[in-house]
Amino acid sequence: MDFTLKGQDKKSKARAGEIQTAHGVIQTPIFMPVGTVGSVKAVHFNDLKNDIKAQIILGNTYHLYLRPGLDTLEQAGGLHKFNGWDLPLLTDSGGYQVYSLSGTRKMKEEGVVFQSHIDGSRHTFTPEKVMDIQRVIGADIMMAFDECTPYPCEYDYASKSMGLTHRWLKRCIDQFDSTESLYGYPQALFPIVQGSVYRDLRIQSAEEIASYGREGNAIGGLSVGEPIEIMYELTELVCSILPENKPRYLMGVGTPANILESIALGIDMMDCVMPTRNGRNGMLFTSEGLINIKNEKWKNDFSQLDPNGMSYVDSQYTRAYLRHLFQAQEMLAPMIASVHNLNFYLWLVGEARKKILEGTFTEWKNKMVKQLTHRL
RNA sequence: GGGGAGAUACCAGAGCGGUCAAAUGGGACAGACUGUAAAUCUGUUGGCGCAGCCUUCGGAGGUUCGAAUCCUCCUCCCCCCA
Numbered sequence: 001m002d003f004t005l006k007g008q009d010k011k012s013k014a015r016a017g018e019i020q021t022a023h024g025v026i027q028t029p030i031f032m033p034v035g036t037v038g039s040v041k042a043v044h045f046n047d048l049k050n051d052i053k054a055q056i057i058l059g060n061t062y063h064l065y066l067r068p069g070l071d072t073l074e075q076a077g078g079l080h081k082f083n084g085w086d087l088p089l090l091t092d093s094g095g096y097q098v099y100s101l102s103g104t105r106k107m108k109e110e111g112v113v114f115q116s117h118i119d120g121s122r123h124t125f126t127p128e129k130v131m132d133i134q135r136v137i138g139a140d141i142m143m144a145f146d147e148c149t150p151y152p153c154e155y156d157y158a159s160k161s162m163g164l165t166h167r168w169l170k171r172c173i174d175q176f177d178s179t180e181s182l183y184g185y186p187q188a189l190f191p192i193v194q195g196s197v198y199r200d201l202r203i204q205s206a207e208e209i210a211s212y213g214r215e216g217n218a219i220g221g222l223s224v225g226e227p228i229e230i231m232y233e234l235t236e237l238v239c240s241i242l243p244e245n246k247p248r249y250l251m252g253v254g255t256p257a258n259i260l261e262s263i264a265l266g267i268d269m270m271d272c273v274m275p276t277r278n279g280r281n282g283m284l285f286t287s288e289g290l291i292n293i294k295n296e297k298w299k300n301d302f303s304q305l306d307p308n309g310m311s312y313v314d315s316q317y318t319r320a321y322l323r324h325l326f327q328a329q330e331m332l333a334p335m336i337a338s339v340h341n342l343n344f345y346l347w348l349v350g351e352a353r354k355k356i357l358e359g360t361f362t363e364w365k366n367k368m369v370k371q372l373t374h375r376l
Numbered sequence: 377g378g379g380g381a382g383a384u385a386c387c388a389g390a391g392c393g394g395u396c397a398a399a400u401g402g403g404a405c406a407g408a409c410u411g412u413a414a415a416u417c418u419g420u421u422g423g424c425g426c427a428g429c430c431u432u433c434g435g436a437g438g439u440u441c442g443a444a445u446c447c448u449c450c451u452c453c454c455c456c457c458a
């Protein structure tokens with residue numbers, strides 16, 4: 001994996017770059033659709049590639065390990081072969097599940113014992129095992145196994161958790177560096193900065209993570225419910241410490257406005273379930289603001305989903321029709337909304353990239369953020 | 377024509393003398409959703425000057441301290457037999 005900076009905004013920390021992987025080039029800043037179980041929910045790869053123009057998608061170690069399981073993934077020849085997605089792939093390590101499944105899991109120094117959310121069976125994830133699983137999945141970018149701390153989080157807990165994440169990172173790196181890709185192409189390992197909302201911990205963690213000089217670095221443990229200003233403040237702080245010549249990945253972010261603000265702070269990669277999950281629940285992110293398409297006000301609105309929308313669904317379907325599909329609980333409804341939202345997200349980061357290269361990013365960003373948070 | 381059963385909030389449908397402004401579904405309306413335990417979850421759904429009051433359970437009377445619940449008549453619907 002290789003990262004090249006192509007341009008830098010003058011009034012902010014925003015930058016445009018290019019990541020080379022075995023499965024193709026990623027132009028940054030980039031938004032990565034989430035495909036937890038090897039599928040971006042409700043969206044065909046055809047739409048994902050040709051309409052949405054996704055350049056990289058996520059998969060999830062925990063979910064793929066449970067289903068379909070390592071045996072199937074290895075026999076398939078990795079996730080790329082299994083699901084047919086031949087562009088870059090990034091897998092999250094299960095660190096987020098340490099957070100979101102906190103009720104059914106036990107933390108230890110050695111690792112985490114999970115109870116499967118599917119059948120209740122117990123499974124142990126150690127840093128070594130998580131590396132091995134991601135080797136089997138064959139993602140171009142693998143994530144270190146971490147603990148994503150919740151919000152709010154006591155300083156003492158945040159500090160201890162960060163220490164554990166750092167010790168686990170060392171073990172991840174050892175395991176990663178002493179094993180090889182199973183399918184003949186290189187994989188990269190991104191470490192993750194933790195430290196909750198505490199500046200001193202974030203500084204300490206960022207310095208530790210930066211010291212390994214891996215091919216890219218991630219910021220985790222944000223967008224878990226903390227005030228958005230705190231998220232920005234910490235993102236800015238951590239970006240100032242992470243190396244400039246490596247991509248920075250802000251995990252789990254966010255709303256369209258969050259994405260533009262994060263780019264302005266020096267973030268290159270982001271992922272979030274929001275365009276797909278909120279889309280399935282009837283929320284559209286458009287160039288003019290937010291739409292809850294289930295609202296009565298759209299009942300007889302025969303205008304297109306987003307007048308400036310670039311997706312074929314924007315001109316193919318009207319707001320009234322999409323509302324009808326949601327009312328009738330047709331499966332086409334979440335499909336249309338997901339395609340629209342993802343197309344919009346990818347359009348947004350593509351525009352951001354253009355503006356950075358043109359040198360007009362900050363003005364454009366400030367104007368966009370106002371529009372994007374407006375409720376229609 | 378004879379026999380039986382029933383009319384409850386937007387719909388379906390409990391309730392069968394006080395604890396009922398009325399269970400439960402559905403629908404409708406609104407909100408939430410940030411490295412996906414999510415095609416999920418939550419709230420509201422008679423009115424108001426809203427810890428209280430007012431008008432509601434087909435219609436009109438009646439019994440009772442008190443009626444959606446009991447009685448009388450009326451109207452309308454459903455089922456079976458002819």
